[in-house]
Amino acid sequence: MSAEQIAFQVAFASVDSGDGGDCGERAERILRRERVLAAIRGFDGEATTVLLPITEQGNVVALDAEGRLRFDLSAVGLQTLFADAGLTLHLGYADHALDEVDAELEQEFGEVFEQLDEAPDDLIGLAVSERDDGTLFAPDPVHVAEFSRRGPWAARVTAQLLATPVDYLEDAGWSVYRYRTDRAHGAISGSSADRPIIEVNVPVQGDAWIEVDGSRGRTAMFWPNAERLTRPVLEIDQIGVSESAELYRRMLSEADGTRDELAELDLGDAIDADAVLRACLPEALGGIVGEPERLRAFVAAFGVPAALVDAGLNDAGLEDGGAARRFAPRGWMPVIGDVVMAGITETVPLTRRDRPVARWSRLLRKRPLLGAALSVGELSVGVALGRGRSRLGRGVGILLVIDALADLAILAIRLLRR
Structure with a gap:
Protein backbone atom coordinates (compact mmCIF):
# COMPACT_ATOMS: atom_id res chain seq x y z
CA MET A 1 0.00 0.00 0.00
CA SER A 2 1.26 3.50 -0.78
CA ALA A 3 2.03 6.24 1.72
CA GLU A 4 -0.79 8.29 0.21
CA GLN A 5 -3.25 5.56 1.08
CA ILE A 6 -2.05 5.22 4.69
CA ALA A 7 -2.25 8.96 5.35
CA PHE A 8 -5.68 9.81 6.74
CA GLN A 9 -7.45 12.16 9.12
CA VAL A 10 -9.94 11.27 11.81
CA ALA A 11 -13.23 13.02 11.01
CA PHE A 12 -15.78 13.65 13.75
CA ALA A 13 -19.06 12.85 12.02
CA SER A 14 -22.61 12.78 13.35
CA VAL A 15 -25.47 10.40 12.66
CA ASP A 16 -29.17 11.11 13.18
CA SER A 17 -32.39 9.33 12.33
CA GLY A 18 -34.61 12.36 11.78
CA ASP A 19 -36.83 11.57 14.75
CA GLY A 20 -34.32 12.62 17.40
CA GLY A 21 -33.84 9.09 18.71
CA ASP A 22 -30.60 7.38 19.62
CA CYS A 23 -29.35 5.63 16.50
CA GLY A 24 -26.00 4.50 17.90
CA GLU A 25 -26.71 0.77 17.66
CA ARG A 26 -27.84 0.97 14.03
CA ALA A 27 -24.83 3.10 13.10
CA GLU A 28 -22.53 0.66 14.85
CA ARG A 29 -24.02 -2.31 12.96
CA ILE A 30 -23.37 -0.63 9.61
CA LEU A 31 -19.80 0.26 10.50
CA ARG A 32 -19.09 -3.20 11.89
CA ARG A 33 -20.57 -4.87 8.81
CA GLU A 34 -18.27 -2.82 6.58
CA ARG A 35 -15.36 -3.37 9.03
CA VAL A 36 -14.60 0.34 9.17
CA LEU A 37 -11.88 1.39 11.64
CA ALA A 38 -14.37 3.66 13.37
CA ALA A 39 -15.42 4.49 16.92
CA ILE A 40 -18.64 5.58 18.59
CA ARG A 41 -18.40 8.49 21.01
CA GLY A 42 -22.03 8.56 22.13
CA PHE A 43 -25.45 10.18 21.81
CA ASP A 44 -25.77 13.83 22.87
CA GLY A 45 -29.57 13.99 22.75
CA GLU A 46 -29.74 14.97 19.10
CA ALA A 47 -27.19 12.91 17.19
CA THR A 48 -24.61 10.18 17.64
CA THR A 49 -20.97 11.19 17.19
CA VAL A 50 -18.78 8.86 15.16
CA LEU A 51 -15.02 8.92 14.56
CA LEU A 52 -14.17 7.99 10.96
CA PRO A 53 -10.71 7.65 9.33
CA ILE A 54 -10.88 9.25 5.89
CA THR A 55 -8.01 9.57 3.43
CA GLU A 56 -7.21 12.66 1.40
CA GLN A 57 -8.84 10.96 -1.59
CA GLY A 58 -12.13 10.72 0.33
CA ASN A 59 -11.99 6.98 1.05
CA VAL A 60 -12.82 5.35 4.36
CA VAL A 61 -10.16 3.16 5.99
CA ALA A 62 -11.59 -0.32 6.56
CA LEU A 63 -10.48 -3.96 6.78
CA ASP A 64 -10.93 -6.89 4.45
CA ALA A 65 -11.83 -10.39 5.60
CA GLU A 66 -8.19 -11.21 6.47
CA GLY A 67 -7.68 -8.01 8.47
CA ARG A 68 -5.67 -6.08 5.89
CA LEU A 69 -6.41 -2.43 5.18
CA ARG A 70 -8.72 -1.64 2.30
CA PHE A 71 -9.65 1.68 0.72
CA ASP A 72 -12.41 0.76 -1.73
CA LEU A 73 -15.24 2.33 0.29
CA SER A 74 -15.69 6.06 -0.30
CA ALA A 75 -17.15 8.46 2.22
CA VAL A 76 -20.01 9.13 -0.17
CA GLY A 77 -20.61 5.40 -0.47
CA LEU A 78 -20.74 5.11 3.32
CA GLN A 79 -23.28 7.94 3.45
CA THR A 80 -25.39 6.01 0.94
CA LEU A 81 -25.31 2.91 3.16
CA PHE A 82 -26.53 4.99 6.09
CA ALA A 83 -29.25 6.56 3.96
CA ASP A 84 -30.47 3.09 2.91
CA ALA A 85 -30.89 2.31 6.62
CA GLY A 86 -32.92 5.48 7.22
CA LEU A 87 -30.02 7.37 8.80
CA THR A 88 -28.16 10.52 7.85
CA LEU A 89 -24.37 10.63 8.13
CA HIS A 90 -23.05 14.19 8.40
CA LEU A 91 -19.38 14.53 7.56
CA GLY A 92 -17.32 17.59 8.51
CA TYR A 93 -16.49 20.06 5.76
CA ALA A 94 -12.95 20.59 4.60
CA ASP A 95 -11.65 24.15 4.45
CA HIS A 96 -12.27 24.53 0.72
CA ALA A 97 -15.79 23.16 1.14
CA LEU A 98 -16.51 25.74 3.82
CA ASP A 99 -15.32 28.47 1.45
CA GLU A 100 -17.78 27.22 -1.16
CA VAL A 101 -20.61 27.27 1.36
CA ASP A 102 -19.71 30.83 2.39
CA ALA A 103 -19.69 31.92 -1.24
CA GLU A 104 -23.13 30.40 -1.84
CA LEU A 105 -24.57 32.10 1.28
CA GLU A 106 -23.06 35.42 0.26
CA GLN A 107 -24.52 35.13 -3.24
CA GLU A 108 -27.99 34.21 -2.01
CA PHE A 109 -28.31 36.33 1.13
CA GLY A 110 -25.70 39.07 0.60
CA GLU A 111 -28.26 41.87 0.39
CA VAL A 112 -29.99 40.71 3.57
CA PHE A 113 -26.67 40.65 5.44
CA GLU A 114 -25.89 44.20 4.29
CA GLN A 115 -29.29 45.44 5.49
CA LEU A 116 -28.74 43.86 8.91
CA ASP A 117 -25.29 45.44 9.15
CA GLU A 118 -26.77 48.87 8.43
CA ALA A 119 -29.74 48.49 10.81
CA PRO A 120 -29.68 50.58 14.04
CA ASP A 121 -28.47 48.71 17.12
CA ASP A 122 -31.60 49.60 19.09
CA LEU A 123 -33.78 48.06 16.37
CA ILE A 124 -31.84 44.81 16.29
CA GLY A 125 -31.91 44.45 20.06
CA LEU A 126 -35.51 45.53 20.56
CA ALA A 127 -36.98 42.06 20.94
CA VAL A 128 -34.17 40.96 23.23
CA SER A 129 -34.25 44.07 25.43
CA GLU A 130 -37.97 43.68 26.06
CA ARG A 131 -37.48 40.22 27.53
CA ASP A 132 -33.94 40.27 28.90
CA ASP A 133 -33.71 40.76 32.67
CA GLY A 134 -29.92 40.64 32.65
CA THR A 135 -29.67 36.86 32.89
CA LEU A 136 -30.73 35.82 29.38
CA PHE A 137 -27.16 35.66 28.10
CA ALA A 138 -25.38 35.41 31.44
CA PRO A 139 -22.70 32.68 31.32
CA ASP A 140 -22.72 29.88 33.86
CA PRO A 141 -19.93 30.12 36.44
CA ARG A 228 -13.95 8.89 27.96
CA LEU A 229 -16.87 6.89 26.54
CA THR A 230 -15.49 6.49 23.02
CA ARG A 231 -15.45 2.81 22.10
CA PRO A 232 -14.10 0.99 19.03
CA VAL A 233 -16.57 -0.53 16.62
CA LEU A 234 -14.32 -3.56 15.99
CA GLU A 235 -12.63 -5.77 18.56
CA ILE A 236 -8.98 -4.78 18.35
CA ASP A 237 -7.72 -8.06 19.80
CA GLN A 238 -9.57 -10.04 17.12
CA ILE A 239 -7.95 -8.27 14.16
CA GLY A 240 -5.75 -10.85 12.45
CA VAL A 241 -3.08 -8.48 11.09
CA SER A 242 -1.03 -6.93 13.90
CA GLU A 243 -0.15 -3.82 11.84
CA SER A 244 -3.83 -3.10 11.25
CA ALA A 245 -4.65 -3.59 14.93
CA GLU A 246 -1.83 -1.24 15.99
CA LEU A 247 -2.97 1.39 13.49
CA TYR A 248 -6.52 1.15 14.85
CA ARG A 249 -5.33 1.45 18.44
CA ARG A 250 -3.13 4.46 17.67
CA MET A 251 -5.95 6.14 15.79
CA LEU A 252 -8.25 5.88 18.80
CA SER A 253 -5.63 6.84 21.38
CA ALA A 328 -11.43 38.45 48.98
CA PRO A 329 -11.49 41.42 46.58
CA ARG A 330 -10.77 44.57 48.61
CA GLY A 331 -9.68 47.18 46.06
CA TRP A 332 -6.34 47.62 44.35
CA MET A 333 -4.67 49.81 46.97
CA PRO A 334 -5.34 47.37 49.85
CA VAL A 335 -4.20 44.46 47.66
CA ILE A 336 -0.95 46.21 46.76
CA GLY A 337 -0.46 47.10 50.42
CA ASP A 338 -1.02 43.48 51.49
CA VAL A 339 1.52 42.20 48.94
CA VAL A 340 4.09 44.74 50.15
CA MET A 341 3.43 43.91 53.80
CA ALA A 342 3.76 40.19 53.10
CA GLY A 343 7.21 40.66 51.61
CA ILE A 344 9.40 38.17 49.80
CA THR A 345 8.02 35.17 51.64
CA GLU A 346 4.75 35.43 49.69
CA THR A 347 6.08 36.53 46.31
CA VAL A 348 8.95 34.06 45.94
CA PRO A 349 8.08 30.74 44.19
CA LEU A 350 7.55 27.89 46.64
CA THR A 351 10.55 26.01 45.24
CA ARG A 352 12.84 28.93 46.14
CA ARG A 353 11.83 29.46 49.75
CA ASP A 354 15.01 27.77 50.98
CA ARG A 355 17.31 30.22 49.21
CA PRO A 356 19.29 32.69 51.34
CA VAL A 357 17.22 35.78 50.51
CA ALA A 358 13.93 34.10 51.41
CA ARG A 359 15.38 32.56 54.58
CA TRP A 360 16.79 35.92 55.66
CA SER A 361 13.41 37.56 55.08
CA ARG A 362 11.68 34.95 57.26
CA LEU A 363 14.30 35.46 59.98
CA LEU A 364 13.68 39.21 60.05
CA ARG A 365 9.93 38.67 60.28
CA LYS A 366 10.40 36.36 63.26
CA ARG A 367 12.78 38.81 64.96
CA PRO A 368 11.38 42.31 64.36
CA LEU A 369 13.92 43.94 66.71
CA LEU A 370 16.75 42.66 64.55
CA GLY A 371 15.03 44.04 61.47
CA ALA A 372 14.53 47.39 63.17
CA ALA A 373 18.20 47.55 64.16
CA LEU A 374 19.31 46.86 60.61
CA SER A 375 16.95 49.51 59.24
CA VAL A 376 18.23 52.07 61.78
CA GLY A 377 21.78 51.23 60.78
CA GLU A 378 20.88 51.61 57.11
CA LEU A 379 19.26 54.95 57.90
CA SER A 380 22.40 56.16 59.70
CA VAL A 381 24.63 55.18 56.81
CA GLY A 382 22.29 56.92 54.36
CA VAL A 383 22.28 60.13 56.41
CA ALA A 384 26.06 60.09 56.62
CA LEU A 385 26.49 59.59 52.89
CA GLY A 386 23.89 62.25 52.16
CA ARG A 387 26.05 64.85 53.98
CA GLY A 388 29.15 64.10 51.93
CA ARG A 389 30.58 66.11 49.07
CA SER A 390 30.37 63.39 46.42
CA ARG A 391 27.32 63.64 44.21
CA LEU A 392 27.26 59.85 43.80
CA GLY A 393 27.55 59.37 47.55
CA ARG A 394 24.67 61.74 48.22
CA GLY A 395 22.50 59.89 45.69
CA VAL A 396 23.24 56.53 47.29
CA GLY A 397 22.60 58.02 50.71
CA ILE A 398 19.18 59.30 49.69
CA LEU A 399 18.23 55.86 48.36
CA LEU A 400 19.36 54.20 51.59
CA VAL A 401 17.34 56.65 53.66
CA ILE A 402 14.22 56.05 51.60
CA ASP A 403 14.65 52.25 51.79
CA ALA A 404 15.28 52.34 55.54
CA LEU A 405 12.22 54.53 56.21
CA ALA A 406 10.07 52.23 54.06
CA ASP A 407 11.33 49.17 55.96
CA LEU A 408 10.62 50.83 59.29
CA ALA A 409 7.12 51.81 58.17
CA ILE A 410 6.39 48.26 57.02
CA LEU A 411 7.76 46.88 60.30
CA ALA A 412 5.56 49.24 62.31
CA ILE A 413 2.44 48.25 60.39
CA ARG A 414 3.24 44.55 60.85
CA LEU A 415 3.63 45.04 64.60
CA LEU A 416 0.33 46.92 64.81
CA ARG A 417 -1.45 44.11 62.91
CA ARG A 418 -0.30 41.42 65.34
Missing part, protein backbone atom coordinates in the same frame (compact mmCIF):
# COMPACT_ATOMS: atom_id res chain seq x y z
CA VAL A 142 -16.95 27.79 36.15
CA HIS A 143 -15.19 26.14 39.08
CA VAL A 144 -11.46 26.71 38.67
CA ALA A 145 -8.52 25.08 40.45
CA GLU A 146 -5.01 26.33 39.61
CA PHE A 147 -2.09 24.14 40.70
CA SER A 148 1.37 25.69 40.56
CA ARG A 149 4.50 26.69 42.47
CA ARG A 150 3.17 30.18 43.24
CA GLY A 151 2.82 31.71 46.66
CA PRO A 152 -0.23 33.62 47.92
CA TRP A 153 0.51 36.91 46.12
CA ALA A 154 -1.13 35.85 42.83
CA ALA A 155 -4.19 34.62 44.73
CA ARG A 156 -4.69 38.15 46.08
CA VAL A 157 -4.36 39.63 42.59
CA THR A 158 -6.67 37.00 41.05
CA ALA A 159 -9.36 37.73 43.63
CA GLN A 160 -9.22 41.43 42.80
CA LEU A 161 -9.13 40.92 39.01
CA LEU A 162 -12.10 38.56 38.94
CA ALA A 163 -14.02 40.10 41.86
CA THR A 164 -14.41 36.71 43.53
CA PRO A 165 -12.98 35.06 46.67
CA VAL A 166 -9.96 32.83 46.07
CA ASP A 167 -9.03 30.00 48.43
CA TYR A 168 -5.33 29.17 48.83
CA LEU A 169 -3.59 26.05 50.14
CA GLU A 170 -0.01 24.80 49.77
CA ASP A 171 1.70 21.46 50.34
CA ALA A 172 5.18 20.14 49.58
CA GLY A 173 6.23 22.93 47.24
CA TRP A 174 2.90 23.09 45.40
CA SER A 175 -0.10 25.37 45.86
CA VAL A 176 -3.69 25.45 44.66
CA TYR A 177 -6.00 28.40 44.04
CA ARG A 178 -9.72 27.66 44.04
CA TYR A 179 -12.38 30.06 42.88
CA ARG A 180 -15.63 30.34 40.95
CA THR A 181 -16.11 32.80 38.11
CA ASP A 182 -18.16 33.55 35.02
CA ARG A 183 -15.51 35.87 33.57
CA ALA A 184 -12.73 35.25 31.11
CA HIS A 185 -9.73 34.29 33.22
CA GLY A 186 -6.15 33.15 33.01
CA ALA A 187 -3.38 32.17 35.40
CA ILE A 188 -1.12 34.98 36.66
CA SER A 189 2.58 34.20 36.82
CA GLY A 190 5.56 36.16 38.05
CA SER A 191 8.41 34.01 36.75
CA SER A 192 9.22 30.73 35.02
CA ALA A 193 9.80 29.15 38.44
CA ASP A 194 6.02 29.35 39.06
CA ARG A 195 5.41 26.85 36.27
CA PRO A 196 3.97 24.53 35.29
CA ILE A 197 0.56 26.00 36.06
CA ILE A 198 -2.25 23.44 35.68
CA GLU A 199 -5.59 25.21 35.46
CA VAL A 200 -8.58 22.85 35.82
CA ASN A 201 -11.92 24.29 34.67
CA VAL A 202 -15.11 22.44 35.63
CA PRO A 203 -18.28 23.99 34.10
CA VAL A 204 -21.79 23.43 35.36
CA GLN A 205 -22.60 21.64 32.09
CA GLY A 206 -20.27 20.03 29.59
CA ASP A 207 -16.81 18.50 29.81
CA ALA A 208 -14.08 19.90 32.01
CA TRP A 209 -10.97 21.24 30.33
CA ILE A 210 -7.43 21.82 31.54
CA GLU A 211 -5.04 24.52 30.41
CA VAL A 212 -1.36 23.96 31.16
CA ASP A 213 1.14 26.81 31.09
CA GLY A 214 4.51 25.16 30.57
CA SER A 215 8.07 26.27 30.02
CA ARG A 216 8.96 29.34 27.97
CA GLY A 217 5.33 30.50 27.90
CA ARG A 218 4.06 27.46 25.98
CA THR A 219 0.40 26.65 26.60
CA ALA A 220 -1.62 23.52 25.82
CA MET A 221 -5.27 22.56 26.21
CA PHE A 222 -6.61 19.16 27.27
CA TRP A 223 -10.10 17.64 27.60
CA PRO A 224 -9.58 14.45 29.66
CA ASN A 225 -13.25 13.43 29.58
CA ALA A 226 -13.99 14.21 25.93
CA GLU A 227 -13.10 10.69 24.71
CA GLU A 254 -4.33 9.88 19.48
CA ALA A 255 -7.59 11.22 18.04
CA ASP A 256 -7.84 14.01 20.64
CA GLY A 257 -4.31 15.30 20.02
CA THR A 258 -3.09 14.80 23.61
CA ARG A 259 0.30 13.49 22.53
CA ASP A 260 0.89 16.51 20.28
CA GLU A 261 -0.10 18.91 23.06
CA LEU A 262 2.36 17.25 25.45
CA ALA A 263 5.14 17.56 22.91
CA GLU A 264 4.34 21.26 22.54
CA LEU A 265 4.72 21.82 26.30
CA ASP A 266 8.24 20.33 26.28
CA LEU A 267 8.29 19.67 30.05
CA GLY A 268 10.60 16.67 29.88
CA ASP A 269 10.90 14.75 33.15
CA ALA A 270 8.69 17.26 34.98
CA ILE A 271 5.63 15.32 33.82
CA ASP A 272 4.62 11.67 33.62
CA ALA A 273 3.51 11.65 29.98
CA ASP A 274 2.14 8.09 30.17
CA ALA A 275 -0.07 9.03 33.12
CA VAL A 276 -1.45 12.02 31.20
CA LEU A 277 -2.22 9.81 28.21
CA ARG A 278 -4.04 7.30 30.43
CA ALA A 279 -6.10 10.14 31.91
CA CYS A 280 -7.24 11.13 28.41
CA LEU A 281 -7.50 7.64 26.89
CA PRO A 282 -10.97 6.13 26.31
CA GLU A 283 -12.01 3.83 29.13
CA ALA A 284 -12.55 1.03 26.61
CA LEU A 285 -8.83 1.16 25.75
CA GLY A 286 -7.56 1.08 29.31
CA GLY A 287 -7.98 4.73 30.31
CA ILE A 288 -8.74 5.90 33.84
CA VAL A 289 -12.35 5.12 34.78
CA GLY A 290 -14.58 7.95 36.01
CA GLU A 291 -14.72 11.68 35.23
CA PRO A 292 -13.33 13.08 38.53
CA GLU A 293 -10.75 10.30 38.70
CA ARG A 294 -9.42 11.26 35.27
CA LEU A 295 -9.00 14.89 36.31
CA ARG A 296 -7.18 13.85 39.48
CA ALA A 297 -4.90 11.49 37.59
CA PHE A 298 -4.08 14.21 35.06
CA VAL A 299 -3.02 16.73 37.73
CA ALA A 300 -1.11 14.11 39.74
CA ALA A 301 0.96 13.32 36.63
CA PHE A 302 2.79 16.63 37.20
CA GLY A 303 3.92 15.56 40.66
CA VAL A 304 1.28 17.46 42.63
CA PRO A 305 0.73 15.81 46.05
CA ALA A 306 -2.39 13.64 46.18
CA ALA A 307 -3.76 15.44 49.24
CA LEU A 308 -3.51 18.80 47.46
CA VAL A 309 -5.15 17.38 44.32
CA ASP A 310 -8.06 16.07 46.38
CA ALA A 311 -8.41 19.36 48.24
CA GLY A 312 -8.39 21.35 45.02
CA LEU A 313 -10.85 19.20 43.09
CA ASN A 314 -13.35 18.09 45.72
CA ASP A 315 -16.82 19.59 45.76
CA ALA A 316 -16.67 20.84 49.34
CA GLY A 317 -13.77 23.23 48.80
CA LEU A 318 -10.55 23.67 50.77
CA GLU A 319 -11.04 22.22 54.23
CA ASP A 320 -7.65 21.24 55.54
CA GLY A 321 -7.91 21.81 59.25
CA GLY A 322 -7.89 25.57 58.86
CA ALA A 323 -4.64 25.63 56.84
CA ALA A 324 -6.40 27.10 53.81
CA ARG A 325 -6.52 30.88 53.41
CA ARG A 326 -9.19 32.93 51.66
CA PHE A 327 -8.51 36.17 49.82
